[in-house]
Amino acid sequence: MSSFAGRMKEYPTISLDRFDRENLHARAYFLSHCHKDHMKGLKGPLLKRKLKFSLTVKLYCSFVTKELLLSNPRYGFWEDHIVALELDSPTHISLIDETTGESEDVVVTLLPAGHCPGSVMFLFEGSRGTVLYTGDFRLAIGDAARMEHLHSGDRVKDIQSVYLDSTFFNSKYHQIPSREACLTGITQLVRDWICRSAYHVVWLNCKAAYGYEYLFTNLGQEFSSPIHVNNLDMFKKMPEILCHMTTNRATQIHACRHPKDEMFFRASRLPCGSTAPDGTPLNIISIKPSTIWFGERSKKTSVVVKMGSSSYRACFSFHSSYSEVKDFMSYICPVNIYPSVIPLGQTLEDVVELLKPLSRSRSEGEDVVYKPLGTLKRTRKRCTSEGSDSDGDLFDEVATAPRRRKMPVTDVTKVAAYTQPHSPRKDSPDKDQMNILPEPRPSTQPSNYIDCTESNDDDDDDDELSNIMPHPSGAASPCTEMPCPPPTSNSDTTPSKAAPPRWENFFRADPVLTDESELDNSQTQSTENTSQSPERFLEDEDDGCHMTSSQSTHISDEVTDSSSQIDMVLVQVDDSKAVTSDQETNGLLQGGTCKPGEVASDVIGSCNEPKSDSQVSSDFELPPTPGSKVPEPEELKELYRKLAAGQEVVKRKIF
DNA sequence: GCGATCAGCT
DNA sequence: CACAGCTGATCGC
Numbered sequence: 001m002s003s004f005a006g007r008m009k010e011y012p013t014i015s016l017d018r019f020d021r022e023n024l025h026a027r028a029y030f031l032s033h034c035h036k037d038h039m040k041g042l043k044g045p046l047l048k049r050k051l052k053f054s055l056t057v058k059l060y061c062s063f064v065t066k067e068l069l070l071s072n073p074r075y076g077f078w079e080d081h082i083v084a085l086e087l088d089s090p091t092h093i094s095l096i097d098e099t100t101g102e103s104e105d106v107v108v109t110l111l112p113a114g115h116c117p118g119s120v121m122f123l124f125e126g127s128r129g130t131v132l133y134t135g136d137f138r139l140a141i142g143d144a145a146r147m148e149h150l151h152s153g154d155r156v157k158d159i160q161s162v163y164l165d166s167t168f169f170n171s172k173y174h175q176i177p178s179r180e181a182c183l184t185g186i187t188q189l190v191r192d193w194i195c196r197s198a199y200h201v202v203w204l205n206c207k208a209a210y211g212y213e214y215l216f217t218n219l220g221q222e223f224s225s226p227i228h229v230n231n232l233d234m235f236k237k238m239p240e241i242l243c244h245m246t247t248n249r250a251t252q253i254h255a256c257r258h259p260k261d262e263m264f265f266r267a268s269r270l271p272c273g274s275t276a277p278d279g280t281p282l283n284i285i286s287i288k289p290s291t292i293w294f295g296e297r298s299k300k301t302s303v304v305v306k307m308g309s310s311s312y313r314a315c316f317s318f319h320s321s322y323s324e325v326k327d328f329m330s331y332i333c334p335v336n337i338y339p340s341v342i343p344l345g346q347t348l349e350d351v352v353e354l355l356k357p358l359s360r361s362r363s364e365g366e367d368v369v370y371k372p373l374g375t376l377k378r379t380r381k382r383c384t385s386e387g388s389d390s391d392g393d394l395f396d397e398v399a400t401a402p403r404r405r406k407m408p409v410t411d412v413t414k415v416a417a418y419t420q421p422h423s424p425r426k427d428s429p430d431k432d433q434m435n436i437l438p439e440p441r442p443s444t445q446p447s448n449y450i451d452c453t454e455s456n457d458d459d460d461d462d463d464e465l466s467n468i469m470p471h472p473s474g475a476a477s478p479c480t481e482m483p484c485p486p487p488t489s490n491s492d493t494t495p496s497k498a499a500p501p502r503w504e505n506f507f508r509a510d511p512v513l514t515d516e517s518e519l520d521n522s523q524t525q526s527t528e529n530t531s532q533s534p535e536r537f538l539e540d541e542d543d544g545c546h547m548t549s550s551q552s553t554h555i556s557d558e559v560t561d562s563s564s565q566i567d568m569v570l571v572q573v574d575d576s577k578a579v580t581s582d583q584e585t586n587g588l589l590q591g592g593t594c595k596p597g598e599v600a601s602d603v604i605g606s607c608n609e610p611k612s613d614s615q616v617s618s619d620f621e622l623p624p625t626p627g628s629k630v631p632e633p634e635e636l637k638e639l640y641r642k643l644a645a646g647q648e649v650v651k652r653k654i655f
Numbered sequence: 656g657c658g659a660t661c662a663g664c665t
Numbered sequence: 666c667a668c669a670g671c672t673g674a675t676c677g678c
Contacts, residue, residue, distance in 0.1 A: 001669075036670065045658080115668095136668090167668070207665080209669045259671075262665065292666045318668055344666085 001037045002136070004340035008163055010128040011106060013095050016163075017135065019047055027095040030108075031061040032135025033119035034068040034210055043074050051081050056096045058083045062110055064118030064238070068210060071234035085110050087120065088149055109149045113137035115165075115318050116211035117241070123149055129160035132334070136165045138320050140178060141327040145407040150332055154406055159334040162359075166339035166351050167319040169326075172295040176321035177303050183218055185303035186287060186314045189604060190219060194252040199280050203270055204255040205262075205288040211318045212255065212289065213241050219253055220244025228254040228272060249274035265311075289316030292344075304604045312604070329358035336361050 006018025007026075015026035020041030023029075032038060041047060051057060059082045061069070066084040069075050085091050087110050095104045106126035113119040115136040122133045132150075144150055150157055168176065177185075193200050204227070206212040216227040217240065226246035235241040249256070249272045258264055258271035265271075265286050276282060287304075294301060294315045303315045320328065329337060337359045339351040 035668095205665095207667085207669050208671080211668075289668085290666075291668055294666090296666050316668085 002165075002340050003342060004163060008124075008131055008133065008161065010131050010161060011095075011104075011124055011126065013097070013104065014106075014124075016122065016133050020044060024050060026057075027097060028057065028093060029059040030122050030133070031059055031065055031069070032113065032122065032133070033116050034065050035116065035136070038135065042078075048077050051077065054081075054098060056094075056098055057081060060085055060093070060108065060122075062087065062118045062120045065120070066118075067237055068118055068234050071236075087112055090125075090149065111147055111149060114139055114143075116209070117213050117238070118210075125157075130157050131161045131163070132159055132332070133163045134165045134340075136167070136319060138179070138318055139324055139328055141324055142407070144328045144331040145405070148406075151406045156332050156406075159332050161336040161338060162329065162332070162334045163338050163340050164325070164329070164355070165319060165341060166325065166355070167341045167343060168291065168295070168317070168321055169339065169341075169351060169354060170295075170343045170346060171322060173291070174322045176291065176294075176317045176324075177315055179214065179317075182303050182315050182317075183215065185604075186215065186289075186316075187219060187222055189285075189287065189304050189312060189314070190223070190253065193283075193285055194223065194225075196283070198252070199276055200283045200285075201252045201254060201270065201274075203261075203265060203284055203286045204253065205265070205286045206255050208257055212316075213245075215289070215316065216255060217241055217244040223253065225251055225253060227251070228256050228274075230256050230272075283310075285310045285312060287312045287314050289314050291315065291317040291319070302604055306604055326358060329355070334359055 002017060004017060006015040006021075006023040008014070008016070013027045014030065015023035015028075016030040017032055017038035018040055019029060023041065024044075024046055031042070059078055061082065061084060063084040063086070066082050069082070070079055085108070090107045090109045092105060092107050095106065097103070104126070106124050109123040109125075110120040111123055113121050113135055115138055119135060119137070121135055121137060124131050124133070150159075190202050193202055204212070204215070206215075213235075216229070220226050221244055226244055226248075228249050228251050229245050229247065232242060232245055232247055235245070249270075254270050254272060254274070256270065256272040261271035264273075265284065268281060268284055269275075270282065270284060274282075288307075288311065290313050293313055294305075305313045307313055337355040339348070339355060342348050342351055
């Protein structure tokens with residue numbers, strides 16, 4: 001959470017992302033994005049009164065932020081005082097003191113921040129130097145080099161100060177998998193689940209905040225099925241978002257909310273109350289996007305980790321990792337870096353100390369080398385990174401920014417994707433800014449997918465699945481192509497592949513349950529229907545869990561090597577890895593073939609029961625799932641025969 | 656009645 | 666482990 005007080009040393013007459021206290025006297029306001037912790041005081045009565053009598057005080061933000069802000073009527077009084085600016089378009093602003101008439105000019109440029117729809121950074125240029133206020137951001141490594149307005153000609157601008165989103169500037173978050181990698185993992189889990197039957201639904205447990213639209217729109221696109229959310233009013237002018245989301249509950253992917261949604265989920269209900277009209281209980285998994293949870297893991301994990309029988313954590317970050325921040329700051333190498341977020345468990349001093357090596361600010365003990373011919377040069381020992389200066393600039397002027405090769409601006413799509421993918425055109429800034437859809441990276445699609453490689457599950461409770469899964473042996477998902485098969489009343493049959501689903505025939509739009517007794521009732525019923533043991537609820541909350549390893553590594557806690565910036569590869573399972581190392585170690589595949597109804601793959605780690613560090617074989621000694629199909633001796637025999645012959649025993653999905 | 660602040664909760 | 670909120674209680678105006 002931002003603890004930025006609102007003002008920058010260099011330009012104290014403007015306020016950013018804070019609108020209370022001293023900021024009430026600002027000459028101009030800037031809002032980087034529409035998250036509440038950056039809007040403190042924005043609807044305060046004092047500010048409202050000030051606006052009423054002011055002709056010059058404005059709020060500057062992106063077009064999307066303006067739209068999102070004004071979709072909340074409580075901010076309606078800002079309407080005539082908001083100036084929406086295009087991305088990457090330097091704009092001259094006069095900062096006028098209305099009492100004295102005194103004026104100061106600055107040029108501000110909005111840079112895409114990749115944090116949530118409409119989020120931007122503000123670059124200010126004026127008589128007191130060039131400063132960058134980052135707001136909250138998620139940029140990938142190398143993105144800064146592609147940002148035109150951080151450069152002047154071929155060189156990086158000389159930036160005096162950066163007011164930095166340091167949320168994850170901590171070695172715990174040294175590496176966070178890329179947006180694409182996280183998306184791939186989540187997509188795969190969703191695919192595995194919703195393709196089992198029409199009654200298999202996914203609940204994305206996302207906190208109510210802008211920032212998940214990237215996930216929603218990509219999933220919506222991937223499965224040609226819109227995501228159910230409570231409200232879409234704020235996106236009414238953003239067709240690219242709108243077309244992948246819906247307020248119609250008859251869909252398989254949900255991101256709806258309810259004040260007691262976790263309780264609903266534990267009762268096998270969706271927050272919206274949607275049910276199948278024929279009374280068939282829905283099989284719901286929850287996916288909770290998290291970053292901090294992953295950062296707390298001492299071992300590397302997959303991008304998606306199974307928590308309980310039907311709940312998953314998926315890595316997902318709105319903020320840049322340590323490496324990404326480091327890359328960004330090393331590249332622009334400002335004189336000062338002021339953190340605007342103090343991560344939990346750290347002090348301001350900790351963060352400042354960590355940031356010092358990335359800035360040009362003079363620190364104690366740092367030598368100042370005087371140049372015989374006039375200007376002085378500071379040692380550059382710390383302000384280096386790849387492509388840094390060679391000896392050639394030994395006599396650089398003090399004010400010279402570090403020399404960095406600007407990248408061709410041909411690959412800005414990824415940088416701008418989250419907020420605005422293209423350089424805005426003058427004729428339709430709105431439309432441009434609302435296009436937040438990045439192109440998914442096809443290269444990260446798995447080439448081989450093992451439906452079931454982890455049998456080290458908790459589960460004693462996936463009955464609902466075993467009743468429904470068409471392939472008790474845990475073989476490949478029936479869904480091998482999109483769109484998903486239509487729902488069938490007999491879920492034990494493999495659905496036909498061609499026809500698109502007709503959800504209206506299978507879902508009933510019941511009013512959302514609010515009555516406790518009704519909820520309790522539904523819970524009872526649901527429990528009966530699905531044979532879920534009460535223990536499951538405990539497991540879901542179990543935090544004493546232990547990661548299983550998988551091929552896909554994750555947040556790395558190594559701070560030593562900044563060169564290893566490779567995104568964690570998610571789902572690349574080659575044939576030789578058709579059996580997980582766990583299984584191999586355990587000489588497995590007896591009871592270790594996939595349990596019916598299991599969603600598991602090399603991408604998905606599991607985290608449901610406390611296990612020993614060595615990931616003991618007791619993983620596979622769990623009692624069989626009640627109601628599941630125990631392999632017949634003939635089947636086992638056949639399995640052993642295939643194993644002995646080196647044949648495939650697990651079906652793979654080929655993409 | 657409203658806003659600010661905090662505890663508690665996801 | 667909670668990234669960004671929400672609700673409810675309390676207090677002051």
